[in-house]
Amino acid sequence: MRTFTIQTARFILTKMIDGDQDKYYSLCRNENVMKFVTGHALSREESDKMFREFLIENKSDNYFGRYFIEERFTGELIGAVKLDKIWNEIEIGYRIMEEYWGRGIATAIAKDLISFARDTLNAKRVIAFVNVENAASIRVLEKAGMDNIATINDFTEVKYKFSYSTQKSTVVKKLVDATVELVEGSLKNLKEILEK
Template sequence: MPVPPETARLSFREFVDDDFEAFHAICSDPLVMRFVREGVPWTSEQTQDCIDTARRLVRELGYCRWGVIHKDDERLIGFCGYVPTEGVPEIGWRLAKEYWGCGLATEAAKNVLSFGLTTLQMPRIIATVQKRNHASRRVTEKLGMTFESAFERLGNEVLLYSITPPVC
């Protein structure tokens, strides 16, 4: 299956079994998980389920949450990719906190978005971000996504953004 191309600082690949430890360190970090769903760090079962789901989705739909590798130190530092939400690919990102504040989420997400719109020819991509998650809202804005609506999920106000391919 095709994966997003490399960027200046990052590469992308499907998750492998050996990623569990590094990925669980990220998903069990309360600061990283503060604005994800209920804001509760994941159990090892939830982390494993996320890896298993990614590997199933890529076979079924050709897209998933790809592992993000920091090229300089070759570490798995998070994911960026898609899950289907009512049939529409929803883009998302999650990085280890040591790598925040350097533009890496924007670099990863721009690349994954462009890969989705062009190579995978997705007709529409959405993103949902908790209103209090200012860093992710900013990333979404920098991707050029358009705010569509707000709704409540699990007691949090969530903003829905979307983007479609350019007409020309």
């Protein structure tokens, strides 16, 4: 099976394959990275078990599944992402290595995934789920242009559902244009009244 890759200006996303267990464990053994994923750093055994489940997801010959994020020019491991299809929506997710936090990488990745879902997968709506206490990730999704549309009380956590709709920008643009037109018309009328 060929390995799918997604290339962006800064990163290469490579679909996880058997043999990548060490690379995946380097993400999972960090307590802070895993805080909102499992609640704790994983042992090697737990990491390998999770990775086996991802390999099953990745077997289909399409773009959906789990990927590593690597810096395009150095090959350094930055983190991991997922692309999933839930009904007619495309779900994105990401985990960034702690040493790369605070550099805008998560926002860049979220934007890249939204663009890929929209342009390559023809997604009408892109979604993401985030723990309500994960303030950093909430900010990332907001900066990426996503809106918080729901609160979901899961069995293990309370999450926000964020959404990016390709139709949203058209609706917002129409509203802004209509508002500008209304304000300009009102100002013109006011100017005419004042000049009399």
